[in-house]
Each structure stands twice: as structure tokens, then as C-alpha cells.
Amino acid sequence: MNFVALKPGKEKPARHHHPWIFSGAITKVDGAPEPGDVVAIQDAAGEFLAWGYYNPHSQIAVRLLEWEKSAAIDDEWWRKKLAAAVARRGQLFDRSDTDAFRLVHAEADFLPGLIVDKYGGFLVLQSQTAGCDRIKPIIAAALNEILKPAGIYERGDVTARKLEGLQHANGLLLGIPPPDLLEIKENGLRFLVNLQHGQKTGFYLDQRENRQRVARFAKNKTVLDAFAYSGGFGISTLAGGAAAVLSIDSSPAALELLKKNYEINGFSQSEFLQGDVFEILRKFHKENRSFEMIILDPPKLAPTKAQAERAQRAYKDLNLRAMKLLAPEGILATFSCSSGVTAEAFQQIVFWAAIDAGREVQILERLSQGEDHPVRLGFPESNYLKGLICRIL
Ligand code: SAH
Numbered sequence: 001m002n003f004v005a006l007k008p009g010k011e012k013p014a015r016h017h018h019p020w021i022f023s024g025a026i027t028k029v030d031g032a033p034e035p036g037d038v039v040a041i042q043d044a045a046g047e048f049l050a051w052g053y054y055n056p057h058s059q060i061a062v063r064l065l066e067w068e069k070s071a072a073i074d075d076e077w078w079r080k081k082l083a084a085a086v087a088r089r090g091q092l093f094d095r096s097d098t099d100a101f102r103l104v105h106a107e108a109d110f111l112p113g114l115i116v117d118k119y120g121g122f123l124v125l126q127s128q129t130a131g132c133d134r135i136k137p138i139i140a141a142a143l144n145e146i147l148k149p150a151g152i153y154e155r156g157d158v159t160a161r162k163l164e165g166l167q168h169a170n171g172l173l174l175g176i177p178p179p180d181l182l183e184i185k186e187n188g189l190r191f192l193v194n195l196q197h198g199q200k201t202g203f204y205l206d207q208r209e210n211r212q213r214v215a216r217f218a219k220n221k222t223v224l225d226a227f228a229y230s231g232g233f234g235i236s237t238l239a240g241g242a243a244a245v246l247s248i249d250s251s252p253a254a255l256e257l258l259k260k261n262y263e264i265n266g267f268s269q270s271e272f273l274q275g276d277v278f279e280i281l282r283k284f285h286k287e288n289r290s291f292e293m294i295i296l297d298p299p300k301l302a303p304t305k306a307q308a309e310r311a312q313r314a315y316k317d318l319n320l321r322a323m324k325l326l327a328p329e330g331i332l333a334t335f336s337c338s339s340g341v342t343a344e345a346f347q348q349i350v351f352w353a354a355i356d357a358g359r360e361v362q363i364l365e366r367l368s369q370g371e372d373h374p375v376r377l378g379f380p381e382s383n384y385l386k387g388l389i390c391r392i393l
Pocket of ligand 1 (some may be wrong): 226231249
């Protein structure tokens with residue numbers, strides 16, 4: 001069996017079940033493993049640490065799978081991990097008001113590099129690594145057996161694949177292709193999703209609970225849904241009794257979908273603006289416009305730790321601009337999905353924005369990602385989404 005040996009002193013994260021070995025921690029690769037091959041990881045003294053799959057093209061050279069030396073990483077091993085991840089979603093399968101959620105959350109579900117989302121009767125699979133590409137057929141067959149979906153579609157158009165030296169991979173894996181627009185249910189609301197071309201795997205499933213929490217504060221308020229995508233937050237606030245919603249997104253395709261979603265839910269108290277949120281907020285301030293609730297759900301502004309500093313300035317600027325537009329006692333629901341920005345750092349950023357805006361702020365709720373996107377304690381990187389619901393005095 002091929003093995004990968006770590007430099008002295010680099011074994012601690014692996015012992016604590018952190019799933020990543022960076023290339024810089026490796027001193028020796030024995031047996032010339034190919035991208036995706038399963039290897040044994042040893043400490044500097046040659047003692048077994050874990051099994052993982054290897055990719056020489058990635059900075060994350062090994063993703064750890066198993067810490068039991070006698071285990072075999074065979075088809076059955078993968079099937080068991082997958083079945084366990086699906087079984088953990090029992091409570092979500094039981095819900096009659098929601099039929100779209102995440103089934104496999106990669107490393108945090110002990111299946112590194114693998115995302116599986118369920119949208120009604122269809123599944124979307126995303127393989128982010130060479131190791132995961134190898135087991136795609138096993139996973140697809142197992143999903144088919146457990147869930148009997150109408151179709152399983154692969155969305156492999158993510159930058160993560162590039163970092164692994166892999167091409168994009170999109171297409172049907174099993175069954176029939178999903179319709180161009182598939183209707184799903186979330187918290188009793190209707191949403192159309194485009195599984196083949198939409199953002200992410202079609203919908204921001206991780207915000208499901210947060211949409212409901214934010215909606216609780218929306219009654220009779222005029223709402224600005226910035227970075228609206230297909231309308232998840234804005235539509236939820238109208239369901240919660242908001243007076244009107246203005247949605248902004250830079251993507252025409254997103255706004256087209258969003259308009260349809262407002263329509264099928266029967267909401268007409270809404271306006272839509274295509275453009276850059278940063279510019280539009282500045283312009284609104286000049287025009288003395290104000291809102292009683294603002295939702296800020298920007299894309300990842302800090303994809304990596306190195307970009308964290310520039311991203312912090314952008315987050316601060318965004319929150320400052322929003323605070324300037326909020327009426328007294330207005331509600332700000334503000335998010336960051338950058339794993340490089342911790343919850344503490346994010347709160348600090350909002351504090352700096354408040355200082356510059358000259359506003360007092362109360363935190364009403366601290367938010368994270370939905371339960372189907374679990375945070376694995378030994379893998380802090382899986383805690384990527386953080387949000388605050390604040391009252392801006
Ligand atoms: N709130 C959404 C998800 C937002 S994802 C939901 O609940 O589903 C981020 C969105 O911001 C994307 O739709 C993207 O098209 C849009 N976007 C990215 N940069 C932007 C910018 N500078 N101005 C406006 N929209 C932007």
C-alpha cells in the first residue's frame with residue numbers, strides 16, 4: 001500500500017480528525033500514488049495515523065477518510081458513509097412544508113469533497129476532488145437504491161475542481177434530466193429552481209432556517225433584499241407580513257427567476273433592480289431613501305484566508321451603507337459565507353460599521369447554517385455561514 005509520511009510535529013491535526021493534510025506537511029510520498037488513490041498516512045516515526053485519498057495537484061494533498069487501521073476503504077465503506085449521512089436527515093424527510101435540502105455536506109458528513117442536494121424528486125451531486133470523482137458511480141448507484149430519485153444530475157462547474165486539476169463536469173448521471181425549472185417547497189413557500197444552470201446547485205439551501213428567523217421581524221416593514229438571487233429572503237419576509245420588498249441582484253438571470261418566484265407565491269408588493277448593491281446603496285443614500293429592514297447576503301467576499309483583509313473592508317463598507325439607509329429601530333439581517341471570516345471577526349466588522357454610521361446596535365439573533373449543513377467540530381472550516389439580526393437604533 002502506498003503511504004504518505006508527515007514531517008515531524010505535523011501529525012496533531014490528523015490525530016484530532018481534521019480531514020485535511022496540506023502538501024507542506026508531507027515529507028515523503030511512497031509508491032507514486034495517482035490522483036484519487038487511497039493512501040495510508042504515517043507520522044514521522046512511521047506510525048499509522050489514518051487512511052485518506054491523495055492528489056499531488058492540490059494544496060490539500062490528502063483528505064482523510066478513516067482512522068481505523070484495519071478498515072478497508074472499499075465500495076461498501078462508501079455506501080455506509082453515504083447511507084449514514086442520508087439517515088441523519090430523517091427529520092427533514094418528515095417535513096411536509098419543505099422538500100429541498102442537503103443530503104451530504106462533504107467533510108462535515110465524513111465524505112470529503114462530496115455534496116449531494118435533494119430538490120423534490122431530483123438529486124444534484126457535486127464532486128469537488130479527484131478522490132471523489134473515483135467513487136461517483138458507487139455514490140450514484142447507492143443514492144438510486146436508497147432514494148429512488150427521478151434523476152441524478154452532476155454540477156461540477158466549481159472552482160474547487162480547478163484547484164484539484166480537474167475539468168468541469170456537468171451532466172446527467174442517472175434517470176431523467178430535471179426540467180429547466182423545477183418547483184420545490186421551502187417552509188411552505190414555492191420556488192422554481194434551475195438545477196442545470198442555476199447558482200450553486202440551484203438554490204441557497206443553507207439559508208432555509210434563517211429566512212424564517214428574519215421573516216419574524218418583517219411584519220409591516222419596507223424591506224430591501226440586497227443580493228436577492230431567486231428571492232428566498234424577500235419572499236419569506238412577505239409571507240411574514242412585510243409591507244413591500246425591493247430586490248437587488250447583479251445577475252439578470254437571477255432576477256428573471258426571482259420575478260417568477262414572486263408571481264407563483266402570489267406576491268405583487270415587490271420591485272426589482274438589476275445592478276451593483278454597493279453602488280445602488282450609495283445612490284439611495286444620496287436620494288435620502290430609507291428602509292425598515294435590510295437583508296445583506298453577499299457572495300463569498302473572502303474565498304481564501306489571504307483575501308480576508310480586503311474582504312473585511314468590503315463587508316464593513318456594505319454594512320455601513322446599509323445602516324445609513326435604515327430608519328430608526330430598523331432591522332439589519334447581515335451575513336457572511338466566507339469561511340476565512342470568523343463569527344467574532346464578522347461581529348467586529350459590523351461594530352466598526354456602526355461606529356462610522358454613528359448608530360447604536362442591538363444583536364437580536366446570531367445565525368449560522370441550517371442543520372443539513374452541519375458544522376463538524378474538528379473541522380472549523382465547515383462553519384462558513386454566519387449572520388446577525390440586529391436592531392439599528
Ligand atoms: N440571498 C440569496 C442568495 C444570495 S447569493 C438567497 O437567499 O437565495 C449572492 C447573490 O449576489 C447572487 O445572486 C449574485 O448574483 C449576487 N451578486 C454578487 N455580487 C453582486 C453585486 N456586487 N451587486 C449585486 N448583486 C451581486
